[in-house]
Amino acid sequence: MALISYRKALNDALAEEILRDENVVVMGEEVAEYNGAYKVTEGLWGRFGSKRIVDLPISEGGFVGMAVGASMLGVRPVVELMFWSFAYVAFDQIINNAGCVRYMSGGQINCPIVIRGPANGGTNVGATHSHTPENLFAAMPGLKVVAPATAYDAKGLLKTAIRDNDPVMFMENTLLYGEKWEVPEDEYLIPMGVADVKRVGSDITLVAHGRAVITCLEAAQILEAENGIHAEVVDLRSIRPLDEETILASVRKTHRAVLVEENKPFCGVDAQLAAMIQEKAFDELDAPIGRISALDAPAIYSPPLEKIQLPTARRVVQKVLATC
Amino acid sequence: MYRIRRFEQTSLKAYNAGKMGGFLHLYTGQESVAVATISLLGENDHVVTAYRDHGHAIAVGMTMNECMAELFGKATGCSKGKGGSMHLFAPDKRYWGGHGIVAGQTPLGLGIAYALKYKGIPGCCLTYLGDGAVNQGVYHESLNLASLLSLPVIYIIENNGYSMGTSLARSSAFKQLLAQRAEGYNICWDQCNGENIYEVRAKTQAAIVRAREESRPTVLEIATYRYYGHSVADANARKYRTPEEIDHYKTYHDPLLLWQKRLIDEGILTEEQATAIDYEARAEADAASRFADESPFPEEADIFKDIYSELDHPAEGENAPRGTFFFN
Numbered sequence: 001m002a003l004i005s006y007r008k009a010l011n012d013a014l015a016e017e018i019l020r021d022e023n024v025v026v027m028g029e030e031v032a033e034y035n036g037a038y039k040v041t042e043g044l045w046g047r048f049g050s051k052r053i054v055d056l057p058i059s060e061g062g063f064v065g066m067a068v069g070a071s072m073l074g075v076r077p078v079v080e081l082m083f084w085s086f087a088y089v090a091f092d093q094i095i096n097n098a099g100c101v102r103y104m105s106g107g108q109i110n111c112p113i114v115i116r117g118p119a120n121g122g123t124n125v126g127a128t129h130s131h132t133p134e135n136l137f138a139a140m141p142g143l144k145v146v147a148p149a150t151a152y153d154a155k156g157l158l159k160t161a162i163r164d165n166d167p168v169m170f171m172e173n174t175l176l177y178g179e180k181w182e183v184p185e186d187e188y189l190i191p192m193g194v195a196d197v198k199r200v201g202s203d204i205t206l207v208a209h210g211r212a213v214i215t216c217l218e219a220a221q222i223l224e225a226e227n228g229i230h231a232e233v234v235d236l237r238s239i240r241p242l243d244e245e246t247i248l249a250s251v252r253k254t255h256r257a258v259l260v261e262e263n264k265p266f267c268g269v270d271a272q273l274a275a276m277i278q279e280k281a282f283d284e285l286d287a288p289i290g291r292i293s294a295l296d297a298p299a300i301y302s303p304p305l306e307k308i309q310l311p312t313a314r315r316v317v318q319k320v321l322a323t324c
Numbered sequence: 325m326y327r328i329r330r331f332e333q334t335s336l337k338a339y340n341a342g343k344m345g346g347f348l349h350l351y352t353g354q355e356s357v358a359v360a361t362i363s364l365l366g367e368n369d370h371v372v373t374a375y376r377d378h379g380h381a382i383a384v385g386m387t388m389n390e391c392m393a394e395l396f397g398k399a400t401g402c403s404k405g406k407g408g409s410m411h412l413f414a415p416d417k418r419y420w421g422g423h424g425i426v427a428g429q430t431p432l433g434l435g436i437a438y439a440l441k442y443k444g445i446p447g448c449c450l451t452y453l454g455d456g457a458v459n460q461g462v463y464h465e466s467l468n469l470a471s472l473l474s475l476p477v478i479y480i481i482e483n484n485g486y487s488m489g490t491s492l493a494r495s496s497a498f499k500q501l502l503a504q505r506a507e508g509y510n511i512c513w514d515q516c517n518g519e520n521i522y523e524v525r526a527k528t529q530a531a532i533v534r535a536r537e538e539s540r541p542t543v544l545e546i547a548t549y550r551y552y553g554h555s556v557a558d559a560n561a562r563k564y565r566t567p568e569e570i571d572h573y574k575t576y577h578d579p580l581l582l583w584q585k586r587l588i589d590e591g592i593l594t595e596e597q598a599t600a601i602d603y604e605a606r607a608e609a610d611a612a613s614r615f616a617d618e619s620p621f622p623e624e625a626d627i628f629k630d631i632y633s634e635l636d637h638p639a640e641g642e643n644a645p646r647g648t649f650f651f652n
């Protein structure tokens with residue numbers, strides 16, 4: 001297995017799917033000639049040309065809608081948003097058109113579109129550029145939402161997302177692009193709706209998605225070394241569809257759970273998880289479910305403060321200690 | 325213009341020294357646009373712009389200290405370290421930001437114009453946007469509304485030829501004149517070169533009069549050029565345009581040097597005065613950098629301030645804040 005970056009894993013997934021299916025088109029701002037604002041599409045334009053890798057002007061509402069329309073005719077657009085924060089300009093197209101067209105047509109119309117890009121804070125770019133909207137989109141039946149934490153998951157999930165017949169919101173993280181993980185050379189797919197136990201443990205379940213998984217793994221290490229607590233880390237990978245069974249199985253084993261996300265707490269993904277766990281595994285719980293999320297304010301610019309605003313391993317550790 | 329240029333040079337140094345995070349979109353090369361247009365504004369006139377906002381901030385009279393401290397993320401910054409480079413604000417100077425989402429400010433300027441008209445105030449709102457921003461739907465919706473409702477908004481397109489790495493030729497279908505799209509909305513438009521400050525001022529003044537006296541919008545396109553990358557972190561800054569192109573602009577079209585030369589030629593300014601202005605600007609920028617460096621960061625508790633008015637200014641009794649505001 002090769003050690004490759006999250007960025008390269010995404011790039012490989014795109015290239016493989018472009019080669020596999022002539023309908024796959026990558027489009028967005030600066031994706032072709034500039035090689036991608038975050039270099040995820042690096043080299044693809046040189047390799048595949050302007051028909052498959054399409055530069056578009058700053059018109060998110062227009063081109064996301066265009067991609068939705070094209071997908072209805074069988075094109076498989078993978079639309080890059082330079083930041084997921086810019087999705088709000090295209091919100092109507094995503095929610096009303098991509099999210100509703102199958103249902104409103106009585107199942108006659110497919111919408112095989114992937115919208116992908118970074119959705120994270122932590123890079124000191126201020127409130128307008130630091131949104132984590134996975135909960136907003138996951139709240140919409142008809143849309144799918146995935147948020148991979150590792151290069152391995154990013155590649156396998158992106159390939160699956162591209163082959164999927166429904167709109168998939170694919171949320172990456174600029175802080176993970178340069179991180180490297182082992183990735184098999186042979187082709188593989190990761191189904192959506194399947195969580196992954198990233199670390200096995202017996203004392204408490206930590207549930208997370210995206211970069212919060214990395215924070216949890218770090219916290220688990222500290223807990224083991226300093227407190228002798230064995231935390232199990234469940235990585236959702238996909239938020240909608242959600243792998244309830246893997247979460248519940250872990251809770252049945254550990255009887256405790258702390259849910260961690262970089263999103264804001266109110267109506268966050270973990271609010272949904274907490275409701276689900278208490279409803280389906282109430283008798284298994286030996287303590288209230290704990291939650292750690294971004295401090296509940298718009299993203300602050302000031303670099304040292306933004307570090308505090310996002311979940312840290314220390315904060316997770318403290319919550320676990322309060323729960324155990 | 326010297327003040328803006330020296331401010332930004334100093335901020336670039338500080339950025340490279342790790343004093344700030346995120347983006348730093350330098351305005352260097354475009355200074356004449358903000359200076360020429362904002363120099364005409366009176367007490368009822370307003371300004372709103374995008375994320376390339378240092379020039380406008382200084383032109384409206386913000387201090388280098390409060391701007392630099394904001395870039396450093398310090399509590400003494402104009403936004404208390406909460407906004408950063410892209411989000412400078414000074415409502416006391418009728419400067420409504422610094423906005424990070426491309427074209428997001430275009431309906432805000434419209435709204436400020438709406439409020440002026442609503443209140444019967446004879447003013448205008450200069451609303452700046454880039455050549456890339458003209459392709460956002462919300463800008464076109466704003467143009468239609470501006471004309472339909474007859475509002476005193478002035479859209480100033482700062483056409484620096486590029487939106488990130490995309491040249492104008494690759495972003496707009498009608499490339500000749502971005503301002504001309506205004507015709508489709510029955511809005512007066514004009515075009516000029518940012519190098520010629522007299523011309524920029526004359527054309528802006530015509531738009532201001534139209535706004536104040538007729539409550540009609542204008543779109544004014546001003547040709548200009550940015551010297552640095554899209555933001556400091558733009559690794560491709562010298563790939564999508566040639567180094568020769570950049571050098572050509574710096575050498576032959578620098579708005580600061582051209583204006584200085586013109587004023588000297590016209591006998592309005594002496595070499596010595598120009599040098600003194602530059603010297604003062606440098607000293608002011610250096611002092612701002614020290615001020616920012618020595619200022620404290622916000623406290624952790626500050627994260628939860630400035631979110632709801634009633635929490636920052638709690639009333640007593642009947643009007644005391646009710647309900648849960650934060651959910652940690």
Ligand SMILES: Cc1ncc(C[n+]2csc(CCOP(=O)(O)OP(=O)(O)O)c2C)c(N)n1
Binds near residue numbers: 060082456484487
């Ligand atoms: C809605 C939205 N899409 C994309 C971006 C990323 N972005 C920031 S600035 C920019 C280029 C804008 O170019 P232009 O309007 O010409 O202004 P300039 O940078 O030249 O001043 C892009 C693509 C953004 N901030 N907001």
Ligand SMILES: [Mg+2]
Binds near residue numbers: 454455486487
């Ligand atoms: Mg531009």
